[in-house]
Amino acid sequence: MIRILKYVILDIIKNRLVLAYAIILAVLSWSLFSLEDNSAKGVLSLTNVVLLLVPLFSVIFSTIYLYNSAEFIELLVSQPLKRRDIWLGFYTGLSLALAAAFMIGAGLPLLFFADLGMSLILITTGLLITFVFVSLAMLVTVMTRDKARGIGLAILVWLFFAVLFDGLMLLLMFQFSDYPIEKTMIGLTSLSPIDLARIMILLRLDVSALMGFTGALFRDFFGSRSGEMISMALLVLWAATPLLISGLRFRKKDL
């Protein structure tokens, strides 16, 4: 797998889009931190950027890259290599490349400007969100043969988790506001990786009032520490599950 990984990473590095991603993140984080005199406010603004931009770029770049690598995958499959290793090689390569871009673009300014505890939690969630959305992209590409449809599906995945999911939660809350649905809401929140990440960051920043109903619930229910741990575990699960399903499908895929 290491051998495949090497070539995937070399190939991605040649792709200038990842560099552009790192630069955009860097410009955003430096400017946000220089605009705010309070670094906590900077972290908060950056959180919103990270929670929108990182999943968007991760899922769409990975999907397009995987479709464009169809030839590369076909070549690898005809070599004496395990399909599992090929698939894991692509996942690891994409994750590492995007994680490196995120570290350079957002991680460095965070470590430079913000309080260590705060920046570490934002970096961790940013990385986890990257892993989750690369994993979702792997699932999207293995499910659809058609490139246009696949990219459409990737955008839909992002739109659902970044925008629609919150709307649905709100709708649910209003509809069932007469019932004790707090615990259900907590359960439902774990269905969206972006919400989980938001909760992780906001619990640490101690601004749960800003994050609305679900965050406050989480706080009450879990308390900061265990809530954080549970969200992190759920995010890892969110990265592992689509990868596992896509790997099983790739094993049976005809090329």
Next chain:
Amino acid sequence: MIQFENVSKRFGSLEVLKNVNLDMASGHCIALIGPNGCGKTTLIKSLLGMVIPDEGSIHVNGAEIIHQHLHRAGLGYMPQIGKYPGNLTIGQLIDMVRHLRPDQPIYDEYLIDSFGLRTLQSKKMATLSGGTIQKVSAALAFLFNPPVLVLDEPTAGLDPLSSETLKLKISQEVINGKLVLITSHILSELDDLVSQIIFMQEGRILFHKSVEALLEETKESKISKAIVTLLAKTVNS
């Protein structure tokens, strides 16, 4: 050496391989022929593990190969239309494939030299003509000196000179005791090359015969005519 047992494959509602049974021995050059869409490429791809059959089993040297990968070390595959990462150069591509197969350090670089690929080393795959890509595919297929060679339309895009070079190389390897499986539509090319013929139609094996038996049965002197005669017979009867 290679056995197919009751191999079936469908793509959706289309049955591409129907209960295929085959036994291929080494030291032969076997031509796999049949009309377009009769399942030749699917058959080859299932041997390579690129297509996973729905039913049946395939054995190479007695070992089941479905969902396995190690047998591919002993297979050289030249695809009909080679698809390679466009941003790699020829040199990088060949180096990469070598690097991916570290336990096979002995190389047969005859085709790299005789196709003049060394002078094209730094050309990107995306800029190459169809014929040059074919040459790269051929060079890669022979590079690791595999006991089984699977060539899908090997001479389709090649110029006459390179095509002769490749055919010469193929017959040499057959003499060396390898199993060569060729698909082709250019029957006249096969005459001095192949020793057995497999004819496929609509996913079934119509016949698997040695060339001598085929020629004798039809009283023809060329494979192309023999097959036409045989097909005319099956249609008439």
